[in-house]
Amino acid sequence: MRTPSFVTPLLLLVALWPLQLVTSGPAQAGAQKDQQETGKAAAGDQKLEKPALPYDIKNKPPVQTFPVPRPPFSPDIFPCSQCHAMMKPNLNPRVLTDYHTEIVLHHSEGRWCTDCHNALDRDKLRLISGELIDFSVSYRLCGQCHGDKFRDWKVGVHGKRTGNWNGDKQYLLCVHCHNPHDPKFKPLKPLPPPVRPANLRR
Amino acid sequence: MSDTENRDEHVLHRSRRKMLKSLAAGIGLIALPGKEASASVWEEFFQKHFRELSKDELKGVIDRMEQQYSKQFGKKVKVKTTLPIEGVKYGYGLDLSRCIGCRRCVYGCVAENNQSRTPQIQWIRVMQLDKDKGVDLSHAEHYYNPAEVPAKGHFYMPVQCQQCENPPCTRVCPVQATWKEHDGIVVVDYNWCIGCRYCMAACPYGARHFNWAKPVLPPAEMNPNTHYLGNRPRPKGVVEKCTFCIQRTREQPGRYPACEEACPVGARKFGNLLDPESEIRYLIEHKRVFIFKEDLNTQPKFFYFYAT
Numbered sequence: 001m002r003t004p005s006f007v008t009p010l011l012l013l014v015a016l017w018p019l020q021l022v023t024s025g026p027a028q029a030g031a032q033k034d035q036q037e038t039g040k041a042a043a044g045d046q047k048l049e050k051p052a053l054p055y056d057i058k059n060k061p062p063v064q065t066f067p068v069p070r071p072p073f074s075p076d077i078f079p080c081s082q083c084h085a086m087m088k089p090n091l092n093p094r095v096l097t098d099y100h101t102e103i104v105l106h107h108s109e110g111r112w113c114t115d116c117h118n119a120l121d122r123d124k125l126r127l128i129s130g131e132l133i134d135f136s137v138s139y140r141l142c143g144q145c146h147g148d149k150f151r152d153w154k155v156g157v158h159g160k161r162t163g164n165w166n167g168d169k170q171y172l173l174c175v176h177c178h179n180p181h182d183p184k185f186k187p188l189k190p191l192p193p194p195v196r197p198a199n200l201r202r
Numbered sequence: 203m204s205d206t207e208n209r210d211e212h213v214l215h216r217s218r219r220k221m222l223k224s225l226a227a228g229i230g231l232i233a234l235p236g237k238e239a240s241a242s243v244w245e246e247f248f249q250k251h252f253r254e255l256s257k258d259e260l261k262g263v264i265d266r267m268e269q270q271y272s273k274q275f276g277k278k279v280k281v282k283t284t285l286p287i288e289g290v291k292y293g294y295g296l297d298l299s300r301c302i303g304c305r306r307c308v309y310g311c312v313a314e315n316n317q318s319r320t321p322q323i324q325w326i327r328v329m330q331l332d333k334d335k336g337v338d339l340s341h342a343e344h345y346y347n348p349a350e351v352p353a354k355g356h357f358y359m360p361v362q363c364q365q366c367e368n369p370p371c372t373r374v375c376p377v378q379a380t381w382k383e384h385d386g387i388v389v390v391d392y393n394w395c396i397g398c399r400y401c402m403a404a405c406p407y408g409a410r411h412f413n414w415a416k417p418v419l420p421p422a423e424m425n426p427n428t429h430y431l432g433n434r435p436r437p438k439g440v441v442e443k444c445t446f447c448i449q450r451t452r453e454q455p456g457r458y459p460a461c462e463e464a465c466p467v468g469a470r471k472f473g474n475l476l477d478p479e480s481e482i483r484y485l486i487e488h489k490r491v492f493i494f495k496e497d498l499n500t501q502p503k504f505f506y507f508y509a510t
Contacts (some may be wrong), residue, residue, distance in 0.1 A: 152509060155483035157295075157489070160468035165480075166287075167455025177468070185467065187350035191305035195344065200321040200414070 063140070064154065066171045071135045078135070080122035089119040106182040115178070116141055142174045242266050251378070252391040252430065255327030264430065271428075271435055275421040282429045284452040285450050286385035292503060293386075293482040294459075295471035296360065298492075299508045302467055303328050303351040310464030311362075314447060315433035316425055318417030325411065325444040326362040326461060333357055337494075362461070363388065363409040363444035364494065366501030371401035371410065375440040380441070386475075386503050387446050389431035406495050407502075410443045446472075475503065485509075 071078075083099075096103070105111055118124045124132040125141050133140055143150030152158035154162040156169060160177065163170040174180070243267060249255075255263060264281050271279035289322050308326045317323045330346040331337060342359075352358065369388050372380050379394040380401055402410045416438040428434040432448035447459035451472075457463075462470040473480035482505070486490070489507040 104457045133314060139391045148510075155484045157471060157485050158468065158509065160465065161471070161481075162458060162463045164455035165451065165458050165473050166290075166477075177466075185302075187352060188304045188466070189349065190303060190347065191309050193305075193323045193345045194308075194324050194327070 052125040062090050063137075065137075066137075066139070066154070067168070068136065068171045068173045069176070071138065072176055073135075078123070089114075091119055103181050106184070107180065111191055136173075138180075142180075210400070214374075242270060243316060246393065249393055251394050267430075267434065274435070275419075275424045275426070277421065277424070277426050279424075279426045279428060281315075281432075281434050282427075283431075284429060284448075286383050286387075287452060287454065287456070289476055290475075291386040291475045292451060293473060293475035293480075294363065294365075294446070294462075294504045295473075295482050295485050296504065296506050297469040297471070297509045298357060298359060298506050299510045300359065300467045300469035301328075301358040301465075302469075303330055303346070303353075303356075304466065306464045306466055307360060307461035307470065310460045313423065314425055314450075314460035315445075316419055316428065316435050317442070318413060318415075318419060318436075319423075321415055323411045323413070323417070323442065325409075325442070326360050327408065328358055328360040330356050330358055337492075343475040359506065360461075361407055361409065361494065362504075363405075364407055364500065364504040365444075365446060367501035367503065368499060370404040370406065370498075370500060374400045374402060374404045383431075385452070387431075387448055388443075389445060389448070390441055390443065391431065392434070392436050392440045392442070397441065397442040399441065401441055405497050406500065410441050412441050413438050 015036055091114055105113070114126075116125055118126040118132055121132065123135075125135060126132055127141060128144055139153065143153075149158050151175070153171075158172075159174075160172060161169055178185075181193065210442050245262075249263060250259065252260075258424070260283060264283060267281045270277055271281070307326055308324050308328060311317070312319075313324075315325065317325065327344050329339075329342040329344045330353070331342050335341050337359065346353070346356075365382075365388050367382075367386065367387050369382055372378075372382055372388060376398060377394060377396055379396070380388060380390045382388045399412055404414060413436055417436055419435060424435070425433060427449055429445075429452070431450035432445040436442050447461075449455070450457040450459060458472050459470075462472045471481050471485060475482060475483035475486075477483065485507050486505055489509060490509075492506045493502060494504065494506060
């Protein structure tokens with residue numbers, strides 16, 4: 001059967017249609033003009049405001065808060081000022097004999113209580129910058145040295161997670177798992193091993 | 203009468219064909235449940251494949267099961283059929299730098315998922331490996347029982363169903379009693395499984411477990427919040443495995459799996475792989491991640507990682 005006469009021009013039209021996208025037309029001229037304008041804008045960026053640096057104290061982003069439960073204080077120990085308001089602070093590193101004798105500091109070498117605890121107002125913790133924070137946000141203190149763990153904890157990759165995977169997740173303070181005075185985990189007794197197949201009762 | 207007719211008078215005239223037919227019918231009758239069996243046994247026998255049940259049929263099946271389990275365990279048992287959540291594919295992360303091999307996850311799973319206590323079935327297997335040798339299964343020990351864990355020089359690697367994206371187990375099932383759902387969980391229809399254990403042979407992780415005997419589950423320890431494809435009490439002769447706590451994770455809002463919540467050191471992470479802000483996506487992108495038996499191309503959803 002002979003090919004009808006309209007088929008060949010039709011096929012040519014379909015095959016060569018994409019070419020019209022690269023040849024100049026009104027829309028194409030507009031696109032080229034846009035590119036020229038953005039080129040100029042890039043060159044003129046130096047005149048725009050510089051973005052805020054992360055360590056710019058005045059323009060710091062607000063501190064992120066996390067829903068954490070109450071710090072695991074020993075019973076009746078908080079607020080610390082109920083005793084310490086009447087006492088003169090003694091900043092000399094020494095072995096304590098009167099009170100807090102059960103606290104033995106095993107947290108890196110050469111540390112002393114007032115490295116973290118604020119001497120004058122014992123209800124607060126003291127950051128390196130001098131800022132005083134509550135015990136309820138103590139993760140900020142730990143995060144000063146343990147920045148990588150803090151970064152992971154903020155995202156949810158460090159630490160125990162309970163709650164809803166697509167809803168409210170329960171965060172825990174660092175101190176809920178790690179004793180701040182002796183943070184290394186103690187070994188646990190493992191739960192029983194599986195029964196060997198030979199001993200399974202049928 | 204002739205001799206032939208005399209002989210034939212005392213003989214029962216039956217053809218071989220009729221004899222075979224009546225024998226088959228007799229054996230069929232014997233195989234049917236006796237008169238003390240309830241109507242539910244009949245319904246269970248003729249129940250269709252889970253994916254073929256209409257809404258009404260499914261409701262009937264669930265009602266029958268809830269009645270049966272409630273009676274068996276003396277408490278109100280709920281059997282859910284929650285569908286997968288749209289836009290969710292579950293992923294699991296396990297931090298090998300943190301796991302101490304305490305097995306709290308193993309027993310948390312057993313309590314949540316109604317596994318048989320006798321004979322014992324555990325969906326999670328924790329392997330003790332040597333730090334010198336790395337992940338070397340020929341030197342792995344899962345019956346370890348030291349006085350304290352972690353033992354010096356060892357690290358621990360729990361293994362459970364990896365919910366593979368390319369699962370070998372679902373391909374070999376001769377009756378299609380196991381399949382992969384849209385949210386990535388590989389499930390088993392316990393009423394359709396014939397117990398041939400081909401899937402157990404196909405699984406490279408040893409993650410599937412068989413009920414060799416009627417499972418013994420103390421009613422006091424039974425978790426009444428169950429899912430049809432997950433932790434409902436299983437009969438004898440079916441295969442079971444981890445389902446990422448389908449009865450917990452498919453809710454809105456969904457809870458974490460029991461193993462994840464039981465871990466005392468926070469070595470387990472769970473989330474939606476399709477959510478760019480989930481913790482599972484963060485750790486895949488930022489941590490050193492390792493896939494168990496990656497060379498087999500099962501594409502598991504279980505990602506072992508090092509947080510440090």
